[in-house]
Amino acid sequence: MGRDVFMHSSGRTAHFLLFEIWILAIGTCGTVTITVPTELILGIVGQPLLLPVNYSTETKDQDIQITWTFQSHSSGSMLLITAINNTLTPDMEHGHRFFLSPPSATLLINPVELCDDGEYTIKVTVAGEKLTSASQQLTVHVNVPVSKPVVHSDPAWGAVEYVDNATLTCTVSEGTKVIYQWLKDGKPFRTSTRHIFSADNKMLFISPVLKDDLCNYTCVAKNPISVNESEPIAPNIYYGPYDLMVKSEPRFKISEGVFAVGKGEPVWFKCSANSNPPNVYSWFQKANNKTTPIHRGPVLNIRSEKVPEKADYMCCVYNNITGKRDETQFTVILSATGKERQKQKGSSLHSLVIIVGLSLTLIACILLYFLLRRYFPRKVITKERNYRTPTDYIRAHQVSADQEPSVEDCGIYEFVAVPEPADFPQVPPDKLSTVYDIIRVPDIHTVYDVICQTPKTS
């Protein structure tokens, strides 16, 4: 149908071009020549319409008769008006609307009516020495301009998606030979298997309707003389719920579907889903394998001191027209409040101070130790025991027994804990030459210490 429209409009353009270039339709018969600018003339009901014609004759001073006749499917053929020289003879039945002003052959119809739609013939006869005549045919299309089209959507209350069908009907109260076109959101309609047009294009069937059909539809009504466009109409389509989600303040959200809220902090959750009509919202708390309804409406406010440490909540949406529902679950975890967070911060600061203090003390002690060692050196002399003879040991033993050691006693002393004789190992006696041999024998637990005392003799 849209194609027909296109062809028709291009036809109009062609006629317009014809008009523009003044194609000459020449009726030649004898010496009379008739010229018309265009063979198709479009008339608007109620307005005057001119049927322009020129003719020429070779000779002057002769009788000239101009005759207009009309023929249509409904009324057949009839004489409209005739003039001989400058004398008009209008048809008594139709003549009151047809005007001719000889010698011009141009016919004026005022006002033009729908019944004037048809074929017109102009005939010019010249009676001189010889009788000659010429005729030319013109086509007149008379139309009523289209009024503003109105689109009705059916069912008027709305259609449920995937269930109902919808019909859009375009009507014009006035207008003849109207053809219809549809625009979807201002663009030419692309048909699909779900969209069917009636034969006259006045109606658009959508079967079944979907949410995608929720657009502005415009009906364009046109005829050869006018174009008029309807107000856009969006059919009422019930759909959803879609895109269900729960929102809260972003600072509470820790991951998808998990919110952490400080104890004592008030918190809100907003549930939203795309749906027509608006959803019915209900909230549930899930705890201990029990689902408890807690609220109705899109926004849930929670006083966090009144809720468990960790609880699951559910937002259920229900579209009471489509009968569809959806639900989403989320978890609320109680975390430290701002106050507790500060307290925690304070205590961690405290322990940090303690750690730093302890470390500093330790470092000071180590430093002190090294300083002391530096200024009060303590020389430890270890001498190879091999340098000492058993006599040294014997002497040492004697000295230790002595009450008052003499100056000569100054030297190197070594205390040796010698194991009990019974514990002496089974070393062959011949190999035991010194006490050292005993001590050195492996597996004998020997403890020895060296004390050095070097008094200065002055």
Ligand SMILES: *[C@@H]1O[C@H](CO)[C@@H](O)[C@H](O)[C@H]1NC(C)=O
């Ligand atoms: C008829 O003749 C007049 C003047 O002679 C001219 O202006 C007009 O364009 C002609 N019309 C046609 C249809 O030839």
Ligand SMILES: *[C@@H]1O[C@H](CO)[C@@H](O)[C@H](O)[C@H]1NC(C)=O
């Ligand atoms: C028509 O007009 C021509 C010249 O203009 C004249 O010769 C002729 O007699 C007229 N005919 C009639 C019937 O008046």
Ligand SMILES: *[C@@H]1O[C@H](CO)[C@@H](O)[C@H](O)[C@H]1NC(C)=O
């Ligand atoms: C459309 O029709 C209305 C009347 O229904 C009219 O007032 C208006 O001018 C028309 N518009 C066009 C563009 O023809």
Ligand SMILES: *[C@@H]1O[C@H](CO)[C@@H](O)[C@H](O)[C@H]1NC(C)=O
């Ligand atoms: C919608 O139209 C289809 C055919 O296009 C028909 O089979 C179906 O019954 C209609 N549904 C309703 C609800 O009218």
Ligand SMILES: *[C@@H]1O[C@H](CO)[C@@H](O)[C@H](O)[C@H]1NC(C)=O
């Ligand atoms: C239809 O058009 C109006 C105005 O341009 C706009 O406000 C509305 O959202 C549109 N509706 C749809 C379904 O596109």
Ligand SMILES: *[C@@H]1O[C@H](CO)[C@@H](O)[C@H](O)[C@H]1NC(C)=O
């Ligand atoms: C359906 O839900 C809407 C919006 O919540 C409400 O206004 C309407 O009364 C409900 N209709 C029925 C039949 O429950």
Ligand SMILES: *[C@@H]1O[C@H](CO)[C@@H](O)[C@H](O)[C@H]1NC(C)=O
């Ligand atoms: C929850 O309750 C249902 C029915 O009352 C039961 O079958 C299920 O095992 C329970 N689940 C837990 C985790 O207690």
